[in-house]
């Protein structure tokens with residue numbers, strides 16, 4: 435655990451960049467520092483690896499004061515990723531990634547093998563290994579930056595606006611990749627951004643800082659959205675808090691029905707059996723149970739069977755139990771029938787849910803969450819990461 439204890443940074447010109455900041459950064463999770471420009475995020479991050487020396491207070495890494503160990507030893511335990519990747523322009527990609535292992539005395543072959551493994555892990559084609567940074571896109575360069583920071587397998591990763599310089603689509607992909615890598619590696623990540631959506635998507639815990647280097651709120655994103663500490667945090671979070679919070683509710687409790695689901699080769703009798711008064715649309719699946727689209731029940735009954743070419747689009751299904759209630763709601767709202775299609779991990783239909791069913795599940799989830807928050811408050815327990823149930827999606 436990284437423990438920041440009442441830390442202040444006063445630069446030589448008198449600027450107080452960070453003012454008595456205290457934070458406990460849990461192991462194996464992503465803690466995001468977010469706030470407006472100049473609020474002291476970068477200064478805080480750099481005090482952790484001592485690129486900036488603090489003025490007052492102390493920082494403990496696993497209980498030991500970071501000033502008590504040689505700065506090189508400290509930095510080796512912390513990968514560092516910055517905006518625009520900061521790659522060595524005269525070195526190939528594979529050599530960039532192998533930099534730290536080589537510095538640690540690994541032989542060339544072992545360092546290169548490690549670098550090639552990491553390229554695969556961060557989603558880079560092995561064919562890029564011999565290129566130079568200028569021959570890569572911005573998104574690819576950021577991936578190299580992440581791979582280089584992971585090369586010596588440090589327990590801590592410090593990331594300073596690593597995805598700010600790439601376009602929004604690449605940025606979402608990189609965020610999703612980071613979450614995937616984090617799921618596998620379980621590093622302690624401290625991530626700086628000025629983008630609140632990025633903070634909410636990536637953070638297990640989010641520290642909102644305000645100008646003057648003061649902490650405004652430190653909470654899991656769900657709690658931030660449901661109970662902002664004050665007007666500053668509320669303004670910073672922006673509009674649509676309620677809908678955004680649904681990302682933290684799992685779809686696992688949704689009551690699905692399979693009543694409208696029929697296979698494309700269903701007989702006239704099977705279709706007639708499905709198409710009751712309560713089922714205006716039928717969800718048609720292929721022989722493997724994957725969704726093909728919606729058919730109007732009244733058109734399907736009495737016909738010659740279902741015509742896959744005549745179906746209404748089923749939109750993007752949600753993965754039952756993995757995706758959130760926000761994903762399910764999005765599906766239902768965008769669906770031409772108002773029904774969301776739920777699939778399993780292999781893309782096979784497990785059922786459908788109406789907008790009304792989803793609205794009911796949202797009410798239940800809120801009531802359940804409120805009950806559990808009240809119980810926690812009564813027991814004096816703080817909120818913590820990992821209580822969300824839904825996969826954090828980078829949609």
Ligand SMILES: Nc1ncnc2c1ncn2[C@@H]1O[C@H](COP(=O)(O)OP(=O)(O)OP(=O)(O)O)[C@@H](O)[C@H]1O
Nearest residue numbers: 445447449451470471472473474475476477478628
């Ligand atoms: N070397 C320095 N000397 C004097 N003041 C500095 C120095 N570095 C940063 N500052 C000041 O400290 C404050 C915090 O800067 P910092 O870079 O930590 O903020 P930030 O939240 O990361 O900002 P941004 O989002 O714009 O990168 C700012 O007022 C900045 O001008």
